Amino acid sequence: MTDPTHHLLELRGVTKRFGKVTVATDLDLVVSAGETLGIVGPNGAGKTSLFAMISGDLHPDSGAVLFAGRDITGVSAHRRARLGLGRTYQVPRPFEKMTVFENVLVAATTGAGTRGQAAATLAGETLDRTGMYDVANRVAGSLTLLQRKRLELARALATRPRLVLLDEVAGGLTDPEVAELVTLVRSLHDTGIAVVWIEHVVHALTATVDRLACLAGGRVVADGLPADVLADPTVRELYLGQAVATDEDVA
Amino acid sequence: MGLLNAVVQGVLLGGLYALYAAGLSLMFGVMRIVNLAHGDLGVVAAYVALVLVTHTFLPVWAAVVVTVLLSAVAGYLLQRLLLQRSLSSGPLATLLVTFGLSVILQNVLQELFSADTRSLDTGTFATAAIHLGEISVSYLGLLGLGLALATIVGVQLYLSRTATGRMMRAASDDPEVATLVGADARHVYAVATSIALASVALAGMVFAMRSSFSPTIGSMSLIFAFEAVVIGGLGSLWGTLLGGLGLGLAQSIVGYYDPADSILAGHLLFLAVLALRPQGILAARGT
Structure with missing residues (x-):
């Protein structure tokens, strides 16, 4: 570099x-x-x-x-x-129909380039870090504003920016x-x-x-x-x- | 006993409709593209298989495999080179482009193969059946139903278990955000169209083995596929399976009493669903 x-x-x-x-x-x-x-x-x-x-x-x-x-x-x-380069939006834009975990998993696989178990681990760690672990299996569309903002951040972090x-x-x-x-x-x-x-x-x-x-x-x-x-x-x-x-x- | 047989035949026919409709449903679900050339693409596959069988030494099953692979490649290119461009100009543009494609495909097929009806000869397999009393379950019917189940279960597993599948769901939800977490939406879309064309190729070839076909029959299969998708619920593949089965059952059961009303019965079921439950039997989750 x-x-x-x-x-x-x-x-x-x-x-x-x-x-x-x-x-x-x-x-x-x-x-x-x-x-x-x-x-x-x-x-x-x-x-x-x-x-x-x-x-x-x-x-x-x-x-x-x-x-x-x-x-x-x-x-x-x-x-x-x-x-x-990671980004969050002013109005959170989660993938509404996917679970919180899947939202972050997409970022971990596509953004950070991890696969399989490594991707799941990265997604889990990111959820833990952003305080979203407990709602990992909720559908993102059902989250509160604060949770959506946290998810927005978690998804950006899971790309390993x-x-x-x-x-x-x-x-x-x-x-x-x-x-x-x-x-x-x-x-x-x-x-x-x-x-x-x-x-x-x-x-x-x-x-x-x-x-x-x-x-x-x-x-x-x-x-x-x-x-x-x-x-x-x-x-x-x-x-x-x-x-x-x-x-x-x-x- | 005759009615029971009609139910069995309805399920088998419905399987073929579901196989036709799966790709239409996927393309609409992922990209909101209503592909008016969907049925014609199945007919093209039937002609490709016919050419392979007639002009090469390939047995039918090998011709089917080759055609499915060719269709998958064609689907990827179709999306990247044609549909992706029209997608940025709004939903009307994709409708017009696929309508134009449909007209072109039908005319090219007529030019190349004339308007004569053909069939894809599978020898004794075409007429082979399992007989259970008065009920006869044809191998071809089972093939159509089996392929429909395999396609829909396979695509569902692909969407929920694989990285590209999840990317596809993400891009379906919000392509701009999917891009910002590193997903190449254009690639993901092209993979979806590739799967859609491979599955409609299978449907077109199974149809060609069951009955005779000509360059213009794609329009009819498009209508049945449409009805299956709408009856089942837009954006839901399981719904599309149910929609196909419902359509097949309606046609077959009414056809048992009066063959002349068979097709009409399917359309009436479609109208009834539109009037009473416009979101379809299984509306897509979360919408």
Whole structure:
């Protein structure tokens, strides 16, 4: 794995337009191996489109996406998943008719490339780690929102990713539930998986991430330590049009 | 005793309908493709087997095996080269493409083989039967029913026990998410179409052994296959088996009293199910 830049993920000058709407303008972003990066920004800032371009659902009009030192701009989504890019959706999308275990097993076989007993073991371990072991045989369509969010994460983890993209995992959850998920995301960090986390619940981010980036109008307008980014006047103005919610404000 | 025999014949006939319908059901279940060329693809297989038997030294059983393998390959290519492209343009596009394919296949067959009826000669096997009192169970009928059971049980095991099978269910549920966990949806779809064509090839050849066939009979088998799928419940293979058996039984039992009403009885059962239980006998789980 030769990686001259030491970045696991790098976006270079990425631009994407839908008609007159620009979701990314000459956007640069890097993520190092094992790093946890939080992304904030107002609605329509291009956060979810950014994820889609990293995971391969969307292809940029120009610019390049590099992963582990390799240009993956033209690589299809399923190959990116096999290379170690995992993703969760804002609204969880489990395979409704399959059991929780089968959901994770598909990821373990197709994403991580394991077979037979090894795949079952990986799926079991992942369910254990995400606290979903007890409901392994339930049909995914019958799960609660928190369980669905956990399954979403479990399925991404079972592909043995080097980088996981989390899209608003805390949205719609109660504070104690958010706290549980924060613990889970921190445990990913401890196992060396890099995380890029889009979140509106800012206190969940600041409690977890190493670095924070603020997106607006398809550009990165601030990027640095969480405290510095939240104190940035541009961010304050763009993101909330008011003082950015700090831990005290939210709690 | 005559009625009992009609029931037995209905089950055997229903087995053949289920075999015809299995591939249609699978393609609809996995990709939401309604393949209007399904019946014609079975007829093409019958002609391929006929050509193999007439122009090579292959015995019939070997011609059947070769044709099934060829159909599986053709199914994979059909999906990758033709259906996959139309799939991205919505359900109407796949309907039109498969309808066009049906017209082309029927006309090419007429051009190559004329509109004359043919049959796939299996010698004494075609008429051999087990006699139990007044009931006669033909080997060909048992073959059709056996192949239908084997196909449906086999595909079910494949879907629940193998990695590709689970991928197929995942891609059926949400192709975009399946892709994001590393599944190549296009490959998985092509495997599904490959299985569908192999099974309809079997159905087409068993039909060709039972009765005479011509280039245009595919439309009729498509209708029966459709009715079996709808009666059984969309997206459920076990339902398709039950639907095929129900259709065969309705035709055979009514045909015992009045042969002229046999086909009509099948259509009426179909209409009754549509009116009273539109989701079919066994609706797909979770929907």
